[in-house]
Amino acid sequence: MSLRNLPHADPGVPDTRSGFRFLLWLGRNQVRGQVLAMFWFTLYTGALAGVPALVGLGVQAAVDGSGSRIVVAGCLTLALGAVIAVSDSLGHWAAVTNWITAATRVQQLLARKAAELGSVLTRRVAAGEVVAVSTGDVEKIGWFVEALARFAAAVLACVGLVVALLVFQPVLGLAVAVALPVLTLAVLPLLPPAQRRADDQREKAGRATELAADTVAGLRVLRGIGGEDLFLRRYRDASQEVRAAAVRSARMWSLIAAIQVALPGLFLVGVVWYGVRLASDGRISVGDLVTAYGCIAYLLLPLRMFEEIAMAWTFSRTSATRAARVLSLRRDTEVDVADGVPEVEAFAGGDLVDPTSGLTVPAGSFTAVVCGDPDTAGRLADRLGGHSPDGAGAASPLLGGVALDRVPLETARTAVLVQDKDPVLLSGTLRDLLDVPSxxxxxxxxxxxxxxCADVLSVLARTLPGPDAGAAAGERDAMGARLTERGRSLSGGQRQRLALARSLVVDPPVLVLDEPTSAVDAHTEARIARGLRTLREGRTTVVFTSSPLLLGLAERVVFVPEGEVVAAGRHQDLLRTHRGYRSVVTRVEDTASDDHTRSPRETA
Incomplete structure (x- = not known):
């Protein structure tokens, strides 16, 4: 496959039953590339194997004093050198293409899975693990795919050379045929402990990556409480554990490499000693001795290739197992999509109903939901968007009478957009941030x-470089200002408002907001509440909040403590009639009797 065709139009459906099956699936998708790489490497190794014969021919010609044979040997060696150079270059190109093609396919699969699962992914797999899989593990999988063709070519070269030696010098050929498998398998007992050490290194590296990500994400808070040194020490300790594990792993692989050099070296010394005796007895010529020595010395190259494929397999199998585990994750309520799924417009204008909690959101209404528990609110918000974080026991929400898990995920997310309480701002310009499907x-x-966002625009405008730097902030186009990674240069309230603006630009049929104003002051929150109500007029909007400012503007408020609806109505009415609601919203424990508390789902 040409690199011009990357990324893949469709990375395919991987076999995630095991790491081995996943690697096998990758190989089946790159048969043509592997065959091409193996052809060039076979030509390369075959040409290299032919060099000792030509050198032996030249040496024997010099011993015999034949100038014409020396010229012939020189010309053939020159031609063989050209073949070696061309085949090595093209083989390397084909192998790297296989590496990049496989790595790109795995990265596309991981990106597609992350988009499919959304926030559910990091609930099932640690964020550091996801990062490690999409970086280091992808590289190791690509390494094995790249090395596979060179390994196959090395096997063919070894077999061909042993057959040639058996014909050329049966005694030496037989010795090599017996010794080669022994030399190859000598390090086999060391591979399991090497793999265990590599796994330990990979696990510690994943934990260190997760710790680093958490530390960077919470840097503002750490600075506020003076905890930088504490977390720095923790990361330093985790980093040293990774270093120690890497050293232990490297020691084992160094031992394997030493054995792969020492044993073939000793074997070569023994063969040369035996060959010298044959030459001194006149049983073989000097040229034959040089040829035999060159052929056996050449075998050191394929043996090193066997070591490399063993390392690549050890690392890649573990990496493929981890990648397959991530790629095998599914939405808990995922089922086969029924035929004749309606378009978004056909059902997005209906009521949004969550059978699990009893929550009903009338179409086109501005509805506020009060849970009291942030975790309960987050799970319910995700469930309304079809993300199903609660597991297979939670019934799928219905939109316009259609279950969200009965439609393709893309359709469900087009109909319902969920903004969680900690939205992510991607790096880039403000224009890029708001350039979303809408x-x-x-x-x-x-x-x-x-x-x-007026104050946010003013702050961003002042960061613009170039000719506009001296202009007044109001005269600059803040849309061209760049946001740092995750918007960390902004305050929490500023990031929250930009994320809200991004959600409003999308203008989905149903918008679910989880605590969209928790990081802003009361005056700003009041203005946001009015702007949100006005801009979303006639569109279904669900806001999870306990803020009186938002609750007072809501057409309908639903109280869902413990994940089940117990009351619904206007904010002021619920304050007067429902003690539990009053306690959550006012944050004051109400011990007075409450004769108006309604039973579950009575007023939903």
Whole structure:
């Protein structure tokens, strides 16, 4: 496959039953590339194996004093050198192409899985593990794919050379035929402990990566409480554990490499000693001795290739197992999509119903949901978007009478957009941030205004370089300002408002917001509430919050403590009639009797 065709139009459906099956599936998808690489490497190794014969021919010609034979041997060696150079270059090109093609396929599969699972992915697999799989593990899988063709070519070269020696010098050929498997398998008992050490290194590296990611994500908080030194020590300790594990792994592989050099070297010394005796007895010529020595010395190259494929297999099998485990994750309620799935417009205008909690959101309404427990709110918000974090026991929400797990994931997410309480801002310009698939009904300017981002635009405008640097902040186009990774140069409230503006630009039929104003002050929150209500007029909007400012503007408020609806109505009415609701919203424990508490689902 040409690198021009990357990324793959469709990376395919991987076999994730085991790491070995996953590697086998990757190999089947690159048969043509592997055959091409094996052809060039076979030509390369065959040409290298032919060099000792030509050298022996030249030496014997010199001993015999034949100038014409020396010229012939020189010309043939020159031609063989050209073949070696061309085949080595093309073989390397084909092997690297296989590496990049396989790595790209795995990365595309991982990216597709991350998009499919969304926030559910990091609930099932640690974030550091996901990062390690998509970086180091992908590289090791690609390494094995790249080395496979060279290993196959080395096997063919060894077999061909042994057959030639058996014909040329039966005694030496027989010795090599017996010794070669022994030399190859000599390190086999060392591979399991080497793999265990490699696994230990990989596990410690994953934990260190996760710790680093958590530390960077919480850097503002750490600085606020003076915890930088504590976490620095923790990361330093984790890093030293990784270093120690890497040293232990390297020692084992160094021992394997030493054995792969020492044993063939001793064997070569023995063969040369025997060959010298044959030459001194006149049983073989000097040229034959040089040829035999060159052929056996050449075998050191394939033996090193056997060592490399053993290392590649050891590392890649573990990496493939981890990648297969991530790729095998599924939505818990995922089922085969039924025929005749309606378009988004056919059901997105209906009521949103969650059978598990009893929550019903009327179409086109601005509904606020009060849970009291942030974790309960987060799980319910995800479930409303079809992410199903609660497992297979949670019934799928219905939108317009259609179960969200009965439609393709892309369709469900087009109909329902969920913004969680900790949204991520990708690096790039503000224009890039707001350049998202949308209905086109809401402009970026309108969304930024509704989310009260005027001060954010002013801050970003001042970061613009170039000729505009001396202009007043109001005269610069803040849309061209760049956001740092995850928007870390902004405050929590500023990041939250930009994320809200991005969600408003999309203008989905159903928008679910989980605590969209938790990091802003009361005055800003009041303006956001009014802007949100106005901009989303006639569109279904669900806001998980306990803020009186948002609750007061909601057309309908639903109280869902313990994950089940117990009351619904207007904010002021619930404050007067429901003690539990009043306690959550006012954050004051109410011990008075409450004769108006309603039974579960009575007023949903």
């Amino acid at each position: 209905s086109g009904a809401v402009t970026p300017q309108a969304a930024l205004a509704a989310a009260e």
